[in-house]
Amino acid sequence: MDLKLKIWRQKSASERGAFVDYELHDISPDSSFLEMLDVLNEELIGTGEEPVVFDHDCREGICGTCGMYINGRPHGPDDLITVCQLHMRKFNDGDTIVIEPWRARAFPVIKDLMVDRSAFDKLIQESGYVSVNTGNAPDANSIPVEKEKADLSMDAATCIGCGACVAACKNASAMLFVSAKVSHLALLPQGRVEAKRRASNMVAKMDALGFGNCTNTGACEAECPKGIKLTNISRLNREYFKASLF
């Protein structure tokens, strides 16, 4: 396949960035999107230029490291996958592909397509856990958990923290991310104990970190590579409501 690429290049957080055009030839439709970028980078290195910087690690859609806007969509045109799982067969020969970093106040650009998502870690540090020390746990089967609830909890827990929800949201809200963690833990008896504290602390922290509010557009759910549902946001709202009332 032959491709035209328009890629956001930005030297550092403090410098202005711009789109730069590149052309690529003979890309295999079986290669992944990041492998296509590898080919581009090898060509750039061959001409002495600096390669395009992008975050990536596991390349199997689970670590949540990669993420970029491709033709106006987080993680590109295919549903329920991350960029590293996107394959070139989803594009056509001769296509122009526009590639940009996540854009959100809470995720400043570091270089090119790489952004700083440490705000997500700060959110988890704010009560996104069960306060239990190592040792002393009771036998794993001592507290039965309804299968349906365990399954719903697992649905929410599959969030990979990639930030697509924030990038997709016009308000750059982190509601889907926070609600996934609140739901994962609130649905289990082990996490129920601290559910109220968790919901109110995480919501307050979300505001403090510069994430926007939720206006229910649903863009986050539509673009989430793991299919995290909006119902989690409803659950977060209920938990938050309970926390502030009682």
Added chain:
Amino acid sequence: MTKLDSKIPDGPLDKKWSQYKASQNLVNPANKRKLDIIVVGTGLAGASAAASLAEMGFKVKSFCYQDSPRRAHSIAAQGGINAAKNYPNDGDSIYRLFYDTIKGGDYRSREANVYRLAEVSNNIIDQCVAQGVPFAREYGGTLSNRSFGGALVSRTFYARGQTGQQLLLGAYQAQSRQVKLGNIEMYPRMEMMNLVMVDGKARGIIARDVITGKMKRFSAHAVVLATGGYGNVFFLSTMAMGANVSAAWQSYKKGAAFGNPCYVQIHPTCIPVHGESQSKLTLMSESLRNDGRIWVPKHKEDAERIRKGEITPQDLPEEGRDYYLERRYPAFGNLVPRDVASRAAKERCDAGFGVGTGLAVYLDFKDAIERLGKDTIEAKYGNLFQMYEKITDDNPYETPMMIYPAIHYSMGGLWVDYELQTTIPGLFATGESNFSDHGANRLGASALMQGLADGYFVLPYTIQNYLSSEINTPRFDTDIKEFDEAEKETLERLQKLMNIKGSKSVDSFHKRLGKIMWEYVGMARNKEGLNKAVTEIGKLRDEFYSDLFIPGEFEDLNPELQKASRLADFLELGELMAKDASNREESCGGHFREEYQTEEGEALRDDKKYNYVATWHFRGDSKAPELIKEPLVFEEIEVKQRNYK
């Protein structure tokens, strides 16, 4: 000559660990506050250790090269975690898990370590459930189990096909809680480049800030490496792109012995290679072998017609299929251990029965779908099937998956004693970065078990035996000559790479190293090939140091420099792996020497000569490393040939 002391406690096997804990030295709470511990790596072993040590009251500094500790590659483990709970009432016990692990490792691991691993396995499940890990459950609310290779019981706990992710998030959250409480200082995007020794003890690290490219110094009373495996020496593997051996390798060069470097695991069920631009291989969980049946065409002509696209696998009637694992190993069938399954696939493909590109076999769910229904299969493996379809564009509900073996795990690693301490005092190694528990082959669902056993339940105890003698060492500054020297040495090493200013990219060298390793130090090895590997790697290393090109600035975010410094270490490790494989003139587990096999093509051990851990000691760049053997003593188990028939 360095003396190896494995420090295995006296007493009967099942009492060693409890007696050790009862008699070891501990550190009192007031002193814990005064002691700093560096933990490098935030996978299962690192995050669980950091969290547990911080909960105990130590001050922890935690490092990872990723942008967040949650992204360490433990997250990609799919199938599950073993424990001897015996919830399914199928006859499991601590002893049986211990026995299966020793046998699975082809009798090349330490009895005492493995027994301890089996002993604490049950605590891990309890701990993870308490943290809110959403394991799969039965309708009655109890935990669900499934089977993995090398076992006749169902002892694997799982969270769909994302068990590693859920366990890691549990440990990451525990760690995040300690960050919030001020007991852990977290340093993401900070890559360890060197170990700092003061008076013969590990006292700190030099790390490179990935964003600014600047060197940073960190001091501590002990250093724990939880830096994972070295599969990326093969370029193509199931490892994350950034996974590397550098922290372990630089420690080796400072005096830590490296144990059994030739033991790497080749996982039988990975998606086959598609072409030259391929950057990594994707695993399909071993759990699929519970329901999938592995086969190739019985007749070469059919295999050839399938490769040419003249017929599809569905066209082939039952009698035209060779379910070779079920045929060769009727007792374990498709659930033989990984090394056995991988070699059997290679044997069929080398003999001309492969499908796809010729380097692939089928993993077929047709019978399982007929027996259990598509919905059940989807509930069990849905995300894996989806992952397969996204990568290959084939629908595994309709056509069998194609799989082929790929590099997956390193059983070898830094040598540690029973306390997980390396041959450098104060330097500990946990999880995949140490050599300890899996012998020559790891069983499925045991990596997660070992990582968490080390981090939650072993290291936090054993490290105190060391730290109890450090309570009078005050916190110290990093502006001392040992740090100056280590930083200077690191800067010079990296400057040297920047200054080559040749013409070839890092990846072009890495791919060539990978090809040498896969060809000569991969699934089947022989003396001649291993000698050739040593020569070829040497030549490649010379070319690397004369013709490498790294664009960009030294003190800047520079991924090429980062990759180059990791590759420089892989180029040395690869040679040591070949030497170790050449030295071991027997076949065992993942190490298969073509000269040493039974008439039926099974691995043939030589227990008289090679019943030892090979530990390698660095003696300088221009000198050959020294081999020191740790004999393996089996008191409990009768050593015999593995039999899965």
